[in-house]
Amino acid sequence: MLSVIIPIYNEESLIDELVIRITSTLKGIGESYEIIFVDDGSSDKSVELLLKKRDEDTNIKIVSLSRNFGHQAALTAGLEYSKGDYITILDGDLQDPPELMAEMYSSLITGEYDVAIGYRKKRNTDNKKRRVMTRIFHYIFSRISNLEDIEHTGHFSMMTRKAVDALLSMTEKSRYLPGLRSFIGFRQIKIEYTRQARSSGESKMKLRQLIRLAADAMFAFSRIPIRFCLTLGLSGVAIFLFVGVYVIVSKVAGWAPIGWSSTLISIYFLGSVQLTFLGILGEYLFRIYKESQNRPLYFVKEVFE
Numbered sequence: 001m002l003s004v005i006i007p008i009y010n011e012e013s014l015i016d017e018l019v020i021r022i023t024s025t026l027k028g029i030g031e032s033y034e035i036i037f038v039d040d041g042s043s044d045k046s047v048e049l050l051l052k053k054r055d056e057d058t059n060i061k062i063v064s065l066s067r068n069f070g071h072q073a074a075l076t077a078g079l080e081y082s083k084g085d086y087i088t089i090l091d092g093d094l095q096d097p098p099e100l101m102a103e104m105y106s107s108l109i110t111g112e113y114d115v116a117i118g119y120r121k122k123r124n125t126d127n128k129k130r131r132v133m134t135r136i137f138h139y140i141f142s143r144i145s146n147l148e149d150i151e152h153t154g155h156f157s158m159m160t161r162k163a164v165d166a167l168l169s170m171t172e173k174s175r176y177l178p179g180l181r182s183f184i185g186f187r188q189i190k191i192e193y194t195r196q197a198r199s200s201g202e203s204k205m206k207l208r209q210l211i212r213l214a215a216d217a218m219f220a221f222s223r224i225p226i227r228f229c230l231t232l233g234l235s236g237v238a239i240f241l242f243v244g245v246y247v248i249v250s251k252v253a254g255w256a257p258i259g260w261s262s263t264l265i266s267i268y269f270l271g272s273v274q275l276t277f278l279g280i281l282g283e284y285l286f287r288i289y290k291e292s293q294n295r296p297l298y299f300v301k302e303v304f305e
């Protein structure tokens with residue numbers, strides 16, 4: 001059986017087209033299927049529309065979360081809920097063409113691969129600001145994490161049950177699914193496609209959410225931020241040892257300068273370095289705190305099977 005997981009957050013204008021395209025692709029594949037819509041606390045008519053669709057096709061299921069928990073939590077809810085042998089995660093905005101599932105399926109069914117990932121040849125989509133920010137994130141992320149190229153891959157992918165179980169066995173609370181998916185390994189294949197512009201409505205990811213996701217990714221998959229503190233701290237110590245010797249020597253020798261600028265510079269420098277490090281430490285501390293609270297990632301309000 002195939003499971004398709006689609007997070008939905010106020011996407012009423014898209015649901016008709018979405019359901020039509022997904023069902024026709026799945027019917028083309030010809031296996032039994034379930035389509036799991038995870039309603040991430042939508043406040044528009046999305047759920048109502050989905051319920052109508054469910055009346056027409058009993059393979060449609062709706063998991064309604066108790067409020068908006070975010071993209072990653074919604075996808076995780078869907079993954080946990082799915083029962084299929086091949087599981088697809090797909091954005092609800094049709095930026096990822098559902099038709100590609102046929103190709104993904106044919107590369108998994110042979111047993112040669114466990115994960116088929118949509119690989120974006122071109123991003124003819126997002127606005128300029130978003131594109132620039134995404135580039136910067138991936139530039140840094142690919143250098144500081146040990147994960148393979150995920151710049152051109154998003155969430156869109158099909159996985160075998162084995163891979164999904166591996167993914168779900170990682171229960172961390174700050175989740176960046178493309179990173180986790182790369183982390184689990186197995187045999188992965190990339191399948192090229194051109195990412196479309198959102199077919200209707202606006203991006204539901206607020207700038208704040210995107211920045212948080214980028215931070216989660218970097219802190220979860222790299223040691224560099226905390227290493228960077230140590231390296232810079234140690235170089236600071238080395239520099240100030242030399243400076244200290246210089247200060248003492250010049251004091252003793254009697255040519256100590258009036259030294260207003262040097263004092264000010266070192267205060268600013270040390271102050272800002274310390275604040276930066278406290279900030280970085282705080283990021284880790286916050287994540288450790290969140291893990292130790294061990295709260296569920298989401299709450300389910302209602303399930304419509």
Ligand code: UDP
Binds near residue numbers: 070093203
């Ligand atoms: N989404 C969600 N919860 C959120 C934000 C988004 O379930 O808090 C869903 C949204 O409905 C869509 C998918 O996640 O199906 C991707 O969101 P969007 O297209 O807005 O993000 P972008 O493509 O701009 O990153």
Ligand code: MG
Binds near residue numbers: 093198203
């Ligand atoms: Mg989108």
